[in-house]
Amino acid sequence: MSIELSRVEEFALITLNRPDALNALSFALIRDLGHAFDEVAASDARALLITGAGTKAFCAGADIKELTGRSLTAQKEGAEFGQATFAGLDRLPLPSVAIINGYAFGGGLELALACTFRIATKNAKMGLPEIKLGLIPGYGGTQRLPRVIGEARALEMIMTGRTVDAEEAQRIGLVNRLADGDAVAQGIAFAREFSGYSLPVLGFAREAVRRALDNPVNEGLRIEADLSTLAFQTADAVEGMDAFIAKRKPHFKDN
Numbered sequence: 388m389s390i391e392l393s394r395v396e397e398f399a400l401i402t403l404n405r406p407d408a409l410n411a412l413s414f415a416l417i418r419d420l421g422h423a424f425d426e427v428a429a430s431d432a433r434a435l436l437i438t439g440a441g442t443k444a445f446c447a448g449a450d451i452k453e454l455t456g457r458s459l460t461a462q463k464e465g466a467e468f469g470q471a472t473f474a475g476l477d478r479l480p481l482p483s484v485a486i487i488n489g490y491a492f493g494g495g496l497e498l499a500l501a502c503t504f505r506i507a508t509k510n511a512k513m514g515l516p517e518i519k520l521g522l523i524p525g526y527g528g529t530q531r532l533p534r535v536i537g538e539a540r541a542l543e544m545i546m547t548g549r550t551v552d553a554e555e556a557q558r559i560g561l562v563n564r565l566a567d568g569d570a571v572a573q574g575i576a577f578a579r580e581f582s583g584y585s586l587p588v589l590g591f592a593r594e595a596v597r598r599a600l601d602n603p604v605n606e607g608l609r610i611e612a613d614l615s616t617l618a619f620q621t622a623d624a625v626e627g628m629d630a631f632i633a634k635r636k637p638h639f640k641d642n
């Protein structure tokens with residue numbers, strides 16, 4: 388298998404497992420990822436963590452060796468297949484954290500951008516170098532990167548293909564945190580900052596913020612009113628407010 392799906396305490400962990408190719412995204416690997424996302428969605432995991440096998444790379448991007456000599460139809464189908472798979476990650480009913488433990492280039496950074504959050508080891512290097520291959524990103528990078536770091540910075544990364552180190556990535560908001568030492572342990576610690584809250588309510592928050600970036604503000608406010616009302620309807624909201632008033636810890640049950 389080109390990936391490994393495991394359980395680490397209350398979390399699902401996907402490890403991209405082609406270290407000899409710097410965990411490059413072959414089409415088979417993307418297919419395996421899609422199946423793993425389905426499995427994770429059906430599990431009781433509180434969050435999904437994704438990292439790369441080995442010490443060098445999270446993921447060096449699409450497998451360039453598979454991209455040459457293909458028909459335009461096959462190329463378009465390939466881009467749409469990768470986009471649909473990464474959209475499935477974005478829409479999982481649980482939050483996800485990319486643990487960028489080395490290079491994250493091209494499709495590798497696009498995979499990380501489809502996660503809810505990103506943390507990076509201090510030696511991590513990120514970029515969308517497709518322009519150097521005579522290409523542009525095709526797995527969501529032109530759409531998700533500007534939403535995360537803004538238009539001007541995204542255009543700079545895409546049009547120069549330049550590499551961003553971990554510290555700059557944190558400064559521009561491309562990654563949420565830097566990890567020092569055991570990156571998976573730090574991914575778990577980060578996930579624990581939110582994973583004890585109600586999963587459906589976390590889902591409403593993610594949906595509201597996602598829609599904010601896709602809609603004019605008036606429409607976004609209407610969506611926020613609807614989603615916050617749905618949150619109010621949950622038993623977890625009743626429990627959270629009761630616990631506050633009774634000065635006790637809430638016990639959320641994801642309903």
Ligand code: CO8
Binds near residue numbers: 409451452464490517
């Ligand atoms: N694809 C295939 N193999 C790769 C890739 C890749 N993206 N990256 C690295 N490898 C392989 C190398 O070929 C090498 O294999 P071998 O030992 O058999 O020669 C092995 O991994 C180790 O790589 P290097 O020797 O190059 O390692 P270095 O430490 O010297 O360099 C780098 C590391 C800087 C990460 C370098 O490997 C590199 O530049 N890789 C390519 C990065 C890149 O350009 N990524 C973008 C790819 S395009 C993309 O992602 C587009 C997505 C949308 C496509 C939609 C189409 C359907």
